[in-house]
Amino acid sequence: MLNKVIIESVLTAALSTGGDFAEIFVEDKINTSISMIGGKVQNTMSGRDFGIGVRIFKGFNSVYAYTNKSDKDSLISTALKAAAALQGPDNNITINLLQTDVKNIHNIVIDPSKVKKTKKVQLMRRVNDIASNYDDVITQVSVSYNDNNQNILIANSEGLLKEDRRQRSRMFIQAVASKDGEMQSGYYGPGAMKGYEFFENLDIDWYAREAARIAKTMVYAKHCPSGRMPVIIDNGFGGVIFHEACGHGLEATSVAKGLSVYCDKVGKKIASDLVTAIDDGTIPNEWGSINIDDEGTPSQKNVLIENGILKGYMVDKLNGRRMNMQSTGSGRRQSYQFAPTSRMTNTYIANGKSSPEEIISSTEKGLYAKYMGGGSVNTATGEFNFAVMEGYLVEKGKIKEPVRGATLIGTGLEVLQKIDMVGNNLTFGQGMCGSSSGSIPTNVGQPMIRVSEITVGGRKGEE
Amino acid sequence: MNKSDLIQKIFESGKNAGMTDMEAHISSGRNLSLKVFNKEIDKYSVSESEGLSFRGLYKGKMGYSYTEKVDETSIDIIIKEAVENAEIIDSDDEEYIFEGSNKYEEVNNYYPALEKVNETQKIEFTKKLEEEALKLDSRVAAVQECAYGDGYGETIMKNTKGLELQDKNNVAFAYIYVLVREGEDSKSGFSYKVTNDFESFNAAEMAEEAVNEALSLLGAKSIKSGEYKVILRNNTAADLLESFAGIFSAEKVQKDLSLLKGKINEEIACNKLTIIDDPFMKEGMASNSFDGEGVACKYKRIIDKGILKTYLHNLKTAKKDGVESTGNASKSSYKASVGVFPTNMYIEKGDKTLDEMISTIDKGILIVDLQGLHAGLNSVSGDFSLAASGYEIENGKIKRPINQITVAGNFFEVIKNIEEIGNDLKFGLPSNAYIGSPSLKIKSLSIAGE
Numbered sequence: 001m002l003n004k005v006i007i008e009s010v011l012t013a014a015l016s017t018g019g020d021f022a023e024i025f026v027e028d029k030i031n032t033s034i035s036m037i038g039g040k041v042q043n044t045m046s047g048r049d050f051g052i053g054v055r056i057f058k059g060f061n062s063v064y065a066y067t068n069k070s071d072k073d074s075l076i077s078t079a080l081k082a083a084a085a086l087q088g089p090d091n092n093i094t095i096n097l098l099q100t101d102v103k104n105i106h107n108i109v110i111d112p113s114k115v116k117k118t119k120k121v122q123l124m125r126r127v128n129d130i131a132s133n134y135d136d137v138i139t140q141v142s143v144s145y146n147d148n149n150q151n152i153l154i155a156n157s158e159g160l161l162k163e164d165r166r167q168r169s170r171m172f173i174q175a176v177a178s179k180d181g182e183m184q185s186g187y188y189g190p191g192a193m194k195g196y197e198f199f200e201n202l203d204i205d206w207y208a209r210e211a212a213r214i215a216k217t218m219v220y221a222k223h224c225p226s227g228r229m230p231v232i233i234d235n236g237f238g239g240v241i242f243h244e245a246c247g248h249g250l251e252a253t254s255v256a257k258g259l260s261v262y263c264d265k266v267g268k269k270i271a272s273d274l275v276t277a278i279d280d281g282t283i284p285n286e287w288g289s290i291n292i293d294d295e296g297t298p299s300q301k302n303v304l305i306e307n308g309i310l311k312g313y314m315v316d317k318l319n320g321r322r323m324n325m326q327s328t329g330s331g332r333r334q335s336y337q338f339a340p341t342s343r344m345t346n347t348y349i350a351n352g353k354s355s356p357e358e359i360i361s362s363t364e365k366g367l368y369a370k371y372m373g374g375g376s377v378n379t380a381t382g383e384f385n386f387a388v389m390e391g392y393l394v395e396k397g398k399i400k401e402p403v404r405g406a407t408l409i410g411t412g413l414e415v416l417q418k419i420d421m422v423g424n425n426l427t428f429g430q431g432m433c434g435s436s437s438g439s440i441p442t443n444v445g446q447p448m449i450r451v452s453e454i455t456v457g458g459r460k461g462e463e
Numbered sequence: 464m465n466k467s468d469l470i471q472k473i474f475e476s477g478k479n480a481g482m483t484d485m486e487a488h489i490s491s492g493r494n495l496s497l498k499v500f501n502k503e504i505d506k507y508s509v510s511e512s513e514g515l516s517f518r519g520l521y522k523g524k525m526g527y528s529y530t531e532k533v534d535e536t537s538i539d540i541i542i543k544e545a546v547e548n549a550e551i552i553d554s555d556d557e558e559y560i561f562e563g564s565n566k567y568e569e570v571n572n573y574y575p576a577l578e579k580v581n582e583t584q585k586i587e588f589t590k591k592l593e594e595e596a597l598k599l600d601s602r603v604a605a606v607q608e609c610a611y612g613d614g615y616g617e618t619i620m621k622n623t624k625g626l627e628l629q630d631k632n633n634v635a636f637a638y639i640y641v642l643v644r645e646g647e648d649s650k651s652g653f654s655y656k657v658t659n660d661f662e663s664f665n666a667a668e669m670a671e672e673a674v675n676e677a678l679s680l681l682g683a684k685s686i687k688s689g690e691y692k693v694i695l696r697n698n699t700a701a702d703l704l705e706s707f708a709g710i711f712s713a714e715k716v717q718k719d720l721s722l723l724k725g726k727i728n729e730e731i732a733c734n735k736l737t738i739i740d741d742p743f744m745k746e747g748m749a750s751n752s753f754d755g756e757g758v759a760c761k762y763k764r765i766i767d768k769g770i771l772k773t774y775l776h777n778l779k780t781a782k783k784d785g786v787e788s789t790g791n792a793s794k795s796s797y798k799a800s801v802g803v804f805p806t807n808m809y810i811e812k813g814d815k816t817l818d819e820m821i822s823t824i825d826k827g828i829l830i831v832d833l834q835g836l837h838a839g840l841n842s843v844s845g846d847f848s849l850a851a852s853g854y855e856i857e858n859g860k861i862k863r864p865i866n867q868i869t870v871a872g873n874f875f876e877v878i879k880n881i882e883e884i885g886n887d888l889k890f891g892l893p894s895n896a897y898i899g900s901p902s903l904k905i906k907s908l909s910i911a912g913e
Contacts (some may be wrong), residue, residue, distance in 0.1 A: 016690075031798075034551065034803070037718050037720060039552075039557070041551050041552050041554060042554045042556075043527070043552075043800045044526070044527065044548035044551060044552065045527045045528070045529070045532055045548070045798065045799070045800050046528055046529075046536070046544040046547075046548060047528050047529035047531075047544070048529075048531060048532060048540070049531050049798075050530070050531045051512065051531060053561050060503065061503060061504060062505075062506070062507070063504075063506065063507040064506075064507065064508040064509075065509045065510060066508075066512070067510065067511050067512065068511075068512050068513055068514075068531045068532065070510075078511070080510065081509050082507075085504070085507045085582075087511075092900040096738040100713060117547055117550070117551045118550075118551055121551050139719055140718060140720060142718075145543075159476045168667035168811070175719065176719070176843055178719075181722070182844060183722060183843045183844045184718075184841065184843070184844050185841060185843050187845070194785060225847075226909065226910075226912075227688050227909030227911060227912075227913070228913065233545050257500060257501075257607075258605065259607055260640065261649075270666070270828045274653050297534070305881045307640070308612065310888075325659070326592070326670070330469060337510065337512070339508060351483075366832070372834075373838045374837055374838030375835060375838050376834055376835050376837070376838070378651055378834075379649065380605075380607050380642045380649060381642075381649045381651060383836075383850070383866070384850075384869070385835040385836075385839060385849070385850030385869070386835065386838060386839075387835065387839040387840075387848070404846065405841075405846045405847075405848045405870045405871060406848060407839045407849065407850065407911075408869070409850045409867060410867070410871055411866075411867075426567070432875075440634060445825035453866060455868075455869070455911060455912065456871045456910070456911060457506045457848045457849075457850070457868070457869020457870075457871055457909075458848060458869075458871055459846070459848065459871040459872065459873075459909040460909070
């Protein structure tokens with residue numbers, strides 16, 4: 001993507017003001033998106049993202065610069081612009097780049113750029129038809145299709161030179177149900193680090209029906225009661241609770257600055273014995289997977305919590321320096337426009353022993369959250385919130401009527417201790433996670449879990 | 464090759480490929496972003512970037528494409544992609560390229576003085592902002608984020624109907640997140656400023672606002688669940704309005720995704736409520752003389768004393784409704800297709816101060832922070848249930864801080880249930896639009912807590 005001689009001179013220029021480490025990140029990415037509303041293709045956009053980022057460390061200081069221009073002069077001038085923010089004598093670091101092959105663990109079968117757009121549209125139309133015909137109450141369906149192919153090159157002053165390719169595919173389905181002047185929606189967004197084979201092997205009809213079913217269920221649902229109660233959170237995207245309540249707080253980004261409630265807690269018990277949590281970017285073809293992170297470090301399986309004991313954090317190079325720890329392959333970024341920092345990949349609570357039936361039947365009264373929406377957290381106070389997309393009341397061990405508009409709030413340390421049942425049906429859900437290095441694809445995951453008590457916010461008063 | 468010539472060359476290629484009307488935007492800019500932590504520069508990022516966006520009619524359908532490699536090597540791929548994209552469009556809505564408005568208001572978004580501020584001054588200011596916050600109170604445990612950023616951008620837009628428009632702008636912003644601690648209790652406070660005038664950044668003032676807010680929330684506890692009279696402080700009212708701004712988009716209305724369908728000239732809100740979209744507002748961060756399709760921007764009342772007067776239109780939605788475009792075509796970046804967005808949109812202020820509004824409440828809640836806006840609300844139904852913090856009001860006075868609660872309601876009901884509008888209009892951080900509100904007193908909202 002960029003020749004070795006140019007890279008070496010850019011890195012040399014970057015180190016000219018006393019930097020002790022320099023890195024270059026080249027990105028060339030092709031995006032395709034198609035959006036369909038009401039069965040008609042409304043918009044299509046395709047294009048090419050191309051740019052180069054240069055990062056320099058001097059001790060714990062870090063500077064970053066990026067540009068879209070790839071000629072030698074522009075790149076050297078970009079490197080010098082970043083270097084100008086540091087001051088010191090050149091350490092005369094010799095750069096000997098050695099290209100090493102990246103082991104590809106995510107096999108791509110069908111290159112989406114070789115698939116005709118009309119074929120992609122046919123698939124979208126099928127999804128639209130299934131969702132719209134699900135029930136008369138469904139009044140609108142939006143489907144969007146996205147594939148992107150990101151080619152990257154990473155080189156640094158330690159001699160690392162690696163190239164990799166990431167192919168991702170995703171579809172969003174949103175169904176809207178209307179009744180008596182009210183509207184409710186349901187959505188599903190399956191995605192993977194795969195080519196077009198992802199759609200061919202996926203039971204896409206099921207996802208279309210599911211989005212419509214959620215919308216229909218919610219338009220007939222009553223407002224959720226509020227107050228503190230036990231909550232059962234189902235598998236898959238339900239794992240967003242761990243992502244928000246704990247995951248962000250275990251990123252070195254906040255830990256290195258002493259700004260996480262999980263600082264200085266390695267080896268200590270921070271969760272119920274039933275909780276084992278893992279971040280693993282090496283799962284073949286999963287949405288949040290990578291071969292190498294955006295600093296060139298191979299991705300790995302990181303056990304974060306084992307039987308309730310905090311085992312470790314997710315660490316990138318810069319924060320690794322600050323914390324005196326090795327990178328865990330967690331340095332990620334949205335694009336060349338961002339310096340990387342520690343982020344999640346596929347993060348999940350591991351399987352426990354209870355069956356979903358047992359969990360529900362042993363719950364006297366509470367809320368069952370079948371599908372979750374998104375959420376957010378303040379890592380310094382640990383306060384999180386997230387939305388329940390499809391919820392039901394639970395009474396005497398049985399799932400009762402659906403309820404809408406519930407939000408769950410709490411603090412991470414509290415909720416982790418209160419997980420009192422963990423199921424055996426682990427699955428993943430796909431999301432985009434936004435943080436200081438931009439928006440990146442991540443998986444959340446878990447089996448069904450139960451939290452003994454959590455604040456549920458809804459529009460109906462206390463029961 | 465200069466930008467105008469490059470665009471001309473793209474048009475020639477497009478014509479050869481069978482395209483009729485075409486349009487291109489080239490945006491380029493410079494950005495600086497820096498953060499300070501513990502007196503050190505924690506983040507320092509500079510950039511120079513550009514992007515080209517193209518659209519053109521092929522067999523009557525509009526095809527889009529973009530590239531960040533803005534040179535002749537990209538021409539073939541841009542045209543090929545746009546043609547392919549046009550071929551699969553089957554929407555019956557007619558999109559077209561605009562020949563230009565008769566008159567454009569002059570809007571100045573470029574402030575030469577801002578370009579003269581040097582890096583040292585910017586770094587000094589950011590360090591001072593952190594320092595001021597740290598020295599204000601011994602309970603300030605850390606400044607979670609202390610950031611400054613600025614940017615310069617220019618856009619050239621050109622089409623085959625002979626329209627050529629240019630714009631340049633610059634802006635600077637700063638924000639601070641403060642963490643205060645007392646025993647095991649931690650609370651955050653936030654403040655920000657967006658401006659074209661570097662001299663107007665006041666580190667002491669910003670630090671004080673964030674620190675005071677965080678300190679005042681120490682010791683916060685939840686409150687008993689129930690229906691309460693609520694004041695949404697200006698920043699939270701603006702957050703809510705921004706989250707539901709899509710309901711005014713004609714695009715959403717036409718696609719059956721807005722409950723305001725068929726409500727033009729109907730009373731949809733309390734008669735105290737007026738919502739204005741003013742693209743010419745002084746110091747408006749979304750001020751513009753033309754929109755994303757080159758249509759002259761217009762001042763408009765969206766809601767006038769409770770009556771819905773207009774939706775926001777671009778050329779496509781206006782044509783479909785048989786009205787004139789309101790000049791609200793959005794082109795949020797060169798990667799985006801044309802949509803609909805407000806410009807500087809705000810709720811017209813009333814005459815009561817926040818204190819006066821508080822003094823009218825026997826028992827209620829003042830909300831000062833809302834979280835989870837991207838997840839805890841349904842922009843179609845208007846339902847929201849959001850994590851919040853604020854203060855309990857008793858006998859017309861603030862009694863104590865509250866957190867770990869949610870506030871839930873429905874936006875369409877909220878705008879009907881406004882009892883009082885404050886005089887403290889405040890705008891949020893600009894994104895695709897710049898949205899503001901004064902504090903609003905609401906008859907009743909559901910609070911979930913203990």
